[in-house]
Amino acid sequence: MSTSKTALQQLLFELAGILPADTAPLFSMTRMVKLEANEIYIREGATTRRLAFIEQGIMRAYAIKTNGDEATLFLRWEEQFIASHDAIIHRKPSRFIYRALEPVTLLEIDYDVLEAVLKTHPEYEPLRNFVLMRMLSESLQMIESFVTLSPEERYLNLLTGRFDLVNRVPDKYIASMLGITPVSLSRIRKRLHTKGKG
Amino acid sequence: MSTSKTALQQLLFELAGILPADTAPLFSMTRMVKLEANEIYIREGATTRRLAFIEQGIMRAYAIKTNGDEATLFLRWEEQFIASHDAIIHRKPSRFIYRALEPVTLLEIDYDVLEAVLKTHPEYEPLRNFVLMRMLSESLQMIESFVTLSPEERYLNLLTGRFDLVNRVPDKYIASMLGITPVSLSRIRKRLHTKGKG
């Protein structure tokens, strides 16, 4: 059995007291997806409503700016969820692109199928709430960091909180997630370096 | 009957086909709250889990930075929801302060009570999903604006999309929500003014 299933089954047990044996109706509708490094999972304009649990690897969600540059909205990695939120929440074509940064393994479910399952199995409902709340919490934390911290502080924040992530992801994606350019991030790193030594 | 109740009953009907007559179990647990301008709704450190629908007025959620300054996370107004998210999602004391910018009328429910109601009346569950998704959507949109737009563009965005709001809220709160200082916002306004005339 996949690691993801075990992790999610444990979550279901903790949230709703559902035993692994009783999760078949849900997991029979899921599907393992493997992506190569750099492969696109959801492309701009896609209307598919996908929700996925990341078993292995890092996913990147980004938008194309009016000038053509990419802007990374967020990165998600092992044990986190990723969802085509434009399509799921507003039923509109995705303005964002979801792409694997490394070889990625996902446990995927179609959101429409999930809704159908939840209709007949409302006991899984706590899982949906959990996912939504976790995404909301992470989003609010990002907003908080944008209004309370300088770019340099945001980078330090990442370094202390998610050192592993910073090491696995090219700086240019980290930079755009922090709302700055790669050049500026490079200067910040230099500044911190000399500060640390002086 | 309050405007909020009517609005929420209509929402429940649209989302779940629930008739206004069948909403008593939910609305009997709600309570109207009136706040004066500048009055605090939820203070820093509070553990109360509150969810409220704004009938009238504007609420501001803000954090106190390490240097003592305030940083506005977001503003919410008529027909929107506000929630003590630290307490609700993580059961921890609120790092944020929720305060009325104008005289405010809220329709409030304790989140623990709501959970109890949802246990016995799962037919209201779509309402919780709706609220969570709407908050998530708004949050992601803010993150998007931080990574794709400059402060000037973010301000223009607000002006075109929420002109009424910008007019009702002191500039300093708008500025901090945009991640900049009031001085900088003033300069942006000046710049736009001369651009518009030139």
Place this chain on the structure above:
DNA sequence: GGCTGAAATTAACCTTTGTTAAGATGGGAA
């Protein structure tokens, strides 16, 4: 080992923002 291309760094220059402090503005209270 040497080549290649993407990523990161550095440099130079310009624009924007932060900071601090001094005016200007304007609404509400006495």
Place this chain on the structure above:
DNA sequence: TTCCCATCTTAACAAAGGTTAATTTCAGCC
């Protein structure tokens, strides 16, 4: 009306970020 106080504006300077382009680094590949 006048005073008061918070808000907004302006100014001057320092610090930081954006842009462009050249250079360096380095992992992957021949």
